[in-house]
Structure formats: C-alpha cells, structure tokens
Amino acid sequence: MPEVPGQNAAPVTPSASPHRGVGVSDVTLRPIGFWGRRQSVNAEATLQHCLEWMERLGWIENFDRVARGETTTDRPGWQFSDSEIYKLLEAMAWELGRTADESLAATFDALVARVGAAQDADGYLNTAFGHPGLPPRYSDLAMGHELYNIGHLVQAGVARxxxxxxxxxxxxxxxxxxxxxEEFGATGREAVCGHPEIEVALVEAGRAFGERRYLEQARLFIERRGRGILPVRPLLSAEYFQDDIPVRDATVLRGHAVRALYLTAGALDVALETGDQALFDAVTGQWERTVARRTYLTGGMGSRHQDEGFGDDFELPADRAYCETCAGVGSIMLAWRLYLATGDVRYPDLIERTLFNVVATSPSADGRSFFYANPLHQREAGAAASDGVNNRAEGGVRAPWFDVSCCPTNVARTLASLGSYLASTDDEGMTLLQYAAGEIRAGGFVLEVETSYPDAGTVRVRVLDAPHAEARLRLRIPGWADAATVRVNGEHPSTVAPGWADIRRSFRSGDELTLELPVAPRLTWPDPRIDAVRDTVAVERGPLVLCLESTDLPDGVGIDDIQLRSDAVLTAHRDGALAQGEIIAVPASTGSLPYRADRSHSSDPRPVALSLVPYHRWAERGPATMRIFLPVTG
Amino acid sequence: MPEVPGQNAAPVTPSASPHRGVGVSDVTLRPIGFWGRRQSVNAEATLQHCLEWMERLGWIENFDRVARGETTTDRPGWQFSDSEIYKLLEAMAWELGRTADESLAATFDALVARVGAAQDADGYLNTAFGHPGLPPRYSDLAMGHELYNIGHLVQAGVARxxxxxxxxxxxxxxxxxxxxxEEFGATGREAVCGHPEIEVALVEAGRAFGERRYLEQARLFIERRGRGILPVRPLLSAEYFQDDIPVRDATVLRGHAVRALYLTAGALDVALETGDQALFDAVTGQWERTVARRTYLTGGMGSRHQDEGFGDDFELPADRAYCETCAGVGSIMLAWRLYLATGDVRYPDLIERTLFNVVATSPSADGRSFFYANPLHQREAGAAASDGVNNRAEGGVRAPWFDVSCCPTNVARTLASLGSYLASTDDEGMTLLQYAAGEIRAGGFVLEVETSYPDAGTVRVRVLDAPHAEARLRLRIPGWADAATVRVNGEHPSTVAPGWADIRRSFRSGDELTLELPVAPRLTWPDPRIDAVRDTVAVERGPLVLCLESTDLPDGVGIDDIQLRSDAVLTAHRDGALAQGEIIAVPASTGSLPYRADRSHSSDPRPVALSLVPYHRWAERGPATMRIFLPVTG
Structure with a gap:
C-alpha cells in the first residue's frame, strides 16, 4: 500500500514498528530556542549557502552538461558530487514540508528541473559515468558511488x-x-555499491510508494555484501567497504564509519520489513558493542583519520578522533530506527548526545561554515579557514566548503527534519523524546513546550488539546539525570529515575507537566580501557559535553599544561561551568626523548580558575586549542 | 676531488666533518652476535628474497619492457617500484664490499645490465614515465617519484x-x-620531486665523483622546497610534501615522515658541504624538537597512519603509532650525519635505540618477512600474513611482501652497510659507537670486540694492533647507563657517566678494555604531556624496549587487562624481564557508553607474574596482542 502523499511527513516510517515519529509539519519550534534557532538559520542561510557553493563549483552545471550532451572527463567535483545536490533537495523538501516559502519552492522546482533534464530515457541518472567522454555505467562499483548517489536522490523523492x-x-x-x-535485481548484476546508502533509501521508497520490489532489491544488496564482492584495490581493504563479513554475521561496526552506519540502518530496515529476527538481532548486537567500545563521549563515531574509520575496541583517541559530522547523522539514523522498533530509551539518549555534541557542533552560528571532523582535543590552533574549498579534515576551524563536502548538506537535511525526532506516538499515546521550546501536535495531543533547555533544566509542557480518552504522556529521563522530578499541575513533584516517566490520565486542555532535569555540571570518567584518556576526566552539563578552550586561559598557559583537581567544586556559569585546576610546568627538553627514569616531571603546580564552555561552540571565538578530557590531580 | 674507488667504503663521507665512519670492509661481525646474525641472514636470505619477489611481480621486467620498446599503461607496480631494484642494488653493492661472493657478484652484474638496457640515450631512466604508452617525463612531479627513483639509483652507484x-x-x-x-638546473625547470631523496643522493654523488654541480643541484632542490612549488591535490596537503615552509625556516619535522627525514638529511648534507651555518642550525633545531616531542620510545617516528606522517607535538599514540621501518632508516641517516658533524653523543644514542627497536624489529628471524609499521600497542592479534602481496600497514604480523614494499630493501641496505655505523675515526683516534661482537680495523687500530650485548652488559675490547703514537680510544656510554664502569687491563674499574669514556694512551697489542654496562631491567616513564600513555610505564633493558605479549599471559586474560605494580621488582629473564602485575576486570557493558559518573571501575585485582620480552621479536611466536606501555598501579 503506497503512503498517501503528505500523510506521513517523517523521515522513517517502518510498517511494523510500534512507535512512529511525528511529522515535520506537526512540530513548530520557537526560533529563540536551542534547536529552533538552528533550524531557522538552516532555512535562512545554510540551504542557500550550499546552493551557491555547488553552483559556483559547477556541480549543478554537471547536470546541464549531461542534458546538453557536453560531458567531458574534466568534469568538476568528485564522482559523488551529484549526491550533494540530492541531499540539498531532501533538505529543501523537508523545509517546504514545514513552511510554505514560495521563494524556496521556486528554487526547489528549478533545481529539480535541471536534475530531471539529465535523466536518461531508461531512468539512469549520473553526471560522472555513462555518457560520452565519461567512463561507462557501473564501471567502478567500488568507488564510483553511482548507487550511493541514487540512494540520496531516492531519499529526496521520498521526502517530497x-x-x-x-x-x-x-x-x-x-x-x-x-x-x-532492473540492472541489479535477482537476475541482473550480482553487485553492490562501494558506499552503502541505496539500501536504506530503497526500503524507504518501498514504504512510501508501496513497491515491494524496492524492498526486495534492498534485501538483495544487504545479503550480497560481506562476501568479498567488491574488487579490492591497494590500500583499501574489504573492511573499509564492510565487504569483509556478511551483515548478519558481523558483531561490531567497522571500516569506514559513515558507510558502516548507513549500511546498518538499511540492514535494520530490511529486517523490520521482512520480519528477519536474526538480522534484527545481529544489528542490535552490533550497535551495543559499538556504543560500549567504539563511541566517543560526544556520541561521535570514527576513531581514525585513515579510511575515516572505526578503530578497534577502546581505541578512542581524543586528539585524532575523526567523528565525522556525517557519521553523527548516520548514528542518529540507526538509533532512530532502533528506537521506533523497540521503544528502548538508550536510543533517544544517544540521539540527544549526538545532536547536542556532534550535529550542533558542526555549523557555525551563522550557518555558513562547518566542521567536518569533530576531534575531542585540538593540540594546535587551526589557521583561519580558507574562503575557498577547504581540506576536509584539517584545521580546527569551521570552513565554508570542503573538497569532499558531504557534511553541510547532511546537517541541512537533519535540521530541516529535526521535528520528527523530538516525539513519537504509539497506541498508548505520545512520548516526548527531546526537549525543545515549541509546539507539538500528535497522537491527539497539542502540547506547548516551554524551556530554555539545555541552559536550564526546567521543561514546562502545557496541554493545549488532548485525546478524549485516557492516554499516556511519556517523558524521557536522560541516563545522566539522577535526580529528575516531574510535577503534574499543582501536585507534589515525584522523583523519576532515568528511563521513562509515564503520566497516564485523561488529559485536559490546561494541564501542565513540569519536568526538572538536573543540569548542574558533573564529572564524567572514562572507562580505564580507553588508554588515550587514562586518568583524565570530562565535565558535562545536562546533555552538553563541556571543553576547555585556550581562549579562556591566561596568556602563556597552554591547554596541555592544565590539570583539573579531582575535588574541584563545579559551578554552573552561563551555559558552561567553572572549576578549579592547576597549571603544571613540565621542564622543556631539547634533543632528549620524552621518556625518563623518574616518574615525576612536573614542578610546583599553580592554581588556576577554569572556565569550561559547551563543546558545540568551540572555536567560535577564533582558532583555539581545546580539550574535553582533562588530566586529573589530587 | 673525486674519491678513489674503494678508498672510502662508507655510506656517508662529508668532506668537512671532523668524524668519519669506518668502511664496511673494515668491520667483520661475528655471525653469532646480535648484529652479525642479522647481517648474515640479510646476505644469505633477504637479498635473494627481494630479488625473487620483484622478479615475480614484474618490477624487474619493467626495465626489459622499456628496452624492448613494449611499455604499456598496465605496467605492474607503483610508479616508485624502480627504486626497490635500486635499493636492492645498493644493498648488494655494500654486501659485495664486505665479502667477495662470486655468485652475488654475477647476480648483481646481471641485474645492472637489465637496468642499464632501459636507460635512454640522454641518461633518462624510468619505467613508468617517458616512453610510448606511458605518461610523459616529469608530468607528475608531485606523485610520480621520478627523481626519487633516480636518487636511489645514484645512492647505489655511490655505494658501488x-x-x-x-x-x-x-x-x-x-x-x-x-x-x-640538465633538466632541473638553475636555468631549467624550477621544480622539485614530491618525495625527497634525490637531494641526499646528489650530495653523496658530489662527494664520491668530485662533481660540484651535483651538490649545486641538491642545493637548488633544498632551496626551492617549502614555497608551495608542488601542485596540491585534494586530500594531500603541502605539509605532506614538506612544501609548506622553506627548509631553513622550519622548526620541526612534519608531514610524511620518510619524506621529512630524507629531505632533512639532504639539507644537512648541503649545509655541511656549503658551509651554510644557518641551514645547519635549522636542521639541528628541527632534530631536537622532533626528538623531544615527536619520537617514540623505540626511536620510531611517525604518529599517524593518515599520510604516514608525523603528528603534532606529544601526539604519540601507542596503538596507532605508524613508525614506518623506513622512517627508522631515515632517522638513522639524519642522526648519523649530525654525529659526524658534531661528535655529539645524543646522535649515536638515538641510532642505537632505533637500530635495536625499529630496524631489528622489522625482519623475521629468517629474513623473509617484515614489519612495515611498528606500533607500540597491538589491540587485536593480526591474521596470519598472506603468502602474496600484503597491505602495507595492517596485520600485526610480518609479511613477505607489500603492495608498497619500500621497507624490505631499506632494511637490506642498512644491514649490509651496518658496519660503517659502529665506529668512527677522527684526528685523535677511534670511537666505538655501537657494541657488537667482531673485529674493527680503523684509525690505526685493529680491535677485537667480544660481547653478547645486549643480552649481557660486558663488552671486552682487545687491541690487536694500535697506532704507534698516543691515541684516544673513546667508548660511548649510552644515556640510560647510569652506573657503567670501564677497566683498562688489570686496573681498577672506573665509573663512567653517560656520554663518552675516553682512554688516551699509547696502546699496545694485547691491551684490553672491559666495559660493563648496566643492562638490568628498568622502568621508563613517559612525559606527562603524552596523553596516549599517561600513567603507564615501560620496561627497558639496556638498549632494548621490552613488551608484554598475549602469548605470555594466562588463558582468557587480555593484554589490556594488565597493570604493572609500580613497586614491581624487575629481574632479568633470558633477554627480557620478569615483573609483578595485576589482572583487573572491568565489568562488561553493552549498549551504554564507556563513560560513567563513578571513577572506579575495576573490581578486585588478581596478582599475576609478567614475563616481558624484547619488542624487536614480538609476534615471532605467532599473531599476538602486545603492549609496551603498561598501566601502573600502586
């Protein structure tokens, strides 16, 4: 059964999952709130910013060239540049689903027309392959990204x-x-694409358009993978492509992080739609081990610059953390599907952590520059970003565009569809998953949420309308919230443990729930198996990971000369924290190795007041050094 | 003045340096000693092994194809495969300088003839460029390696x-x-090669052949570099090529480690031959900061897999240490030139560390497989190496050959010429720099060295012949040797501090010096700024870095579950050490992040006896996990 257009304005609609995300048009965020502000900036600045860059670089004109029959090998852009236009179209589609901006609608239509003009009669669409002067169709499945591009096109079509x-x-x-x-079906080429994405897109297309064969094609791609089907080339392993182990046999995510996360989201979608419990269990097991052993405090994933990949278990260096912004988006894609299927609170917990500390970290306040990599420790302040195309993973500064520029459009489509991830409905009522100021209309409820979360921990939920019968309103209590309380109207507040706080009653217009989340700064200790941050500690505040920036240190004191006192009294300060630390001075040495017979190297520590700021806005005051995990003393 | 062939059989002969290395033919190592055994295995197995692999893969036939006029784009091997044949020729040339093996001489001549047949009339020689069906000469200076290849050819010619x-x-x-x-001279192309090597080779050619213009060309290449002269391409920065900062302005080594080390060795050679004190000072400054902040306990250099590069200061992860074997060779090249110029003991100290813990680590005992990367912590045991071509940097096992196979031939040429690095002469006499059983004839001395170093710390030096006049015999006392003694004939032993022990007298045949170096196991602590190994400790024994291998742990205990007691009593055990440790058990978690509100995670530690082995032979008993730095307790 195809979905009725507009009936289900959410990014993911599993047919069998007990929970359903709300539609993008069912959520109106206040532009002054944490997420409302970012969604507005995305709409007002980022969409146009991406469009302008892709026009300037000729990535959009690539479609015109195909239409004009003027393709040549000196085509600008990587072989995956088409996907950036498609991700921008997806972002615009969600944005148009929220608002009815005529100017944006006209821009959208014009861009779609240019894309459409490049489509071959048989439906093939690609600007880097399959036309005169270009390599033939599907001549480089490992790195050509042809199916990956179409995956993003299909996701844009589904959003529309x-x-x-x-x-x-x-x-x-x-x-x-x-x-x-037709090309890759059961009787066609027995092949997969080097970069997963088509799998998750085809399942969504199957749901949206009621076409079983899309789902079947996704299933084929999932089953084929992991059997060494992709040609290996020097310096790229089968693991990089997740082609080393069949998806249902793997126990942890590995290889290129974005590839791994997109693939696993697609595998889960296939499992859900085909009732494949074994595949579902494999995916949940992979998620659990990956979260427990290969995930950063920020929610970031991907420990290695080399191959943009996951590392081994507990290989989680702070300084060389890759934590690609797109991997954060991929992690949310996977966790969201797992939540809809299970209702387990661990998934929206990780989504919140990733939203506040990866997705929110990438764009600048003006929505016109971005982090691609999100390290947890910056040893040398970056140079100012180039006004031109920047190297993707270097710098320690947000940049307007990258040679590989997947992250800006990925942030754009995530922010445009963010409303969907804030709440869900099920047969018993509605669940508030994330806290943002605005109005939510779903499950028979109309709720007004008033909060300055995460700066403060108070969340007021006013019922403007409610189902006639008794229903359940469920609030997520984050895992870090050890003393949250909920008050219903004038009643005495109840302490609620991390997990779910359920209020089941006949709600009436005017009812008010008050959730108090403890957002005082707190210390968070890493597992001792993470060698890279042994005997260090981080400071968190609510869902925010805090960091120390060189900008806030006395002149001449380096970020790596600081220790935090383990008995430090943490106090809230603006949206960050104050704490007591020490400046240690390690004697300089030249020409001798930094290894000695004597354990103690540091001379008299000097006390210093430390001001910690939210990680998501680091480097906003200019290039800086930074660290999240601080060595601990005392 | 050209050198007289055979008069100066050493790899490096600066015309102005006060110290001179001894000739390869002036040193005869006992095949039973640590280095003698390796040099014998190199001669008897490794040279032939490399030859067979390059024949099998068609890298040698590439020269025949050029000679036959049958070049095509499907040529086997990377664009730098020619250099592997040249490095093998250099290794063979040094080996033939030590011994006069007729069979090896015939092999050498036949290989030279095949190379020579591919040389163009004007002297151009390359199998990947400049012939029909191949890209034109010098059409990819950034990555084409044409001058790099010729650099190694020239070094082989100099060795011959x-x-x-x-x-x-x-x-x-x-x-x-x-x-x-002619092509790149002052009036020619103003260009440099993406991979330095030609610089150091040309200075050596200038010395050997008395051709000033070779030196002048090297000087030009050094001066041109660092001004953004190489075309930058996506994902490769100017820093990768050391083309970001002029050599004389740089303060530390950075970018691709082997490139940086070769370049700097060439720059130092230029400085020495041209009397350029400013360039000399720049290089010594770069070396000092690099050693103090970017060098591993093993002497290994290169902290990043990405770009095979140096990291930032104190970015020295144990698990992802790249420490390419070739970077170890490059570090020895640089330190050796610095020693010859200055006589500073820090340089042979680092050479010893690098020889025992990088160069000796690479080849297997049979000389037929090699490590390319030399991490200090292996989290997952490698799979057995493939009998075929292996991925260069993965595995944790020695492999017979790599896709990029620069390391085997680099080890081969280093071991074949090793004798030269063991001692030096100057106007006052002779200096013993490294201790190996054998006979050394130089500076008017003939010395017999008897030792089982580094297993034991006793080194007996017998004078078989000596200069007629008073002379100085100088012994290096390694930086770690805090209670060494020297005894001359029957005299009372004198305690000598790290640095130099000088014995100045009229030596006579029959004189005997006895050096006692303290090779008891000892703890070595890392600088607290090295985040990756905070609160860990390493165990060393003499010049050897020791490690803990999973092979030596009880069943079911992981390498990362071990702590060393800070009060451990270390005792020598074979060539390693015994110590007391603890097994800690960190509770398993699934699905929750490895970060908690509570600092203490480990439950009751259990005592365990630890057996540590020399790092240079790790993974010799089969794939294993391994670590050098152990978390410390107590």
Missing part, C-alpha cells in the same frame, strides 16, 4: 512525497530506482 | 664506487644524474 507532493522529483527518483532494480 | 668499482652501475647512475641536472 511524504510532504505532500507527487511531482517531478518523485517521478525522477522512482524512474532511477526502477532502472537500478 | 665507494666499494671499489667504477663500472656499469656507476656510469648509469652518473648519466642519470647528469640528465636531471
């Missing part, structure tokens, strides 16, 4: 359909999907 | 000349050097 339109983008996406099902 | 031959290889090398001086 779900937000109420059955127009040109939807038709382009479906024709492209049909073509590849 | 210095070991007493002025034959075909010497002529081939000189013609190739002449061609590139």
């Amino acid at each position: 359909h779900r937000t109420g339109h059955d127009d040109q983008l939807v038709q382009i996406a479906r024709r492209a999907a049909d073509q590849l099902c | 000349h210095r070991t007493g031959h002025d034959d075909q290889l010497v002529q081939i090398a000189r013609r190739a050097a002449d061609q590139l001086c």
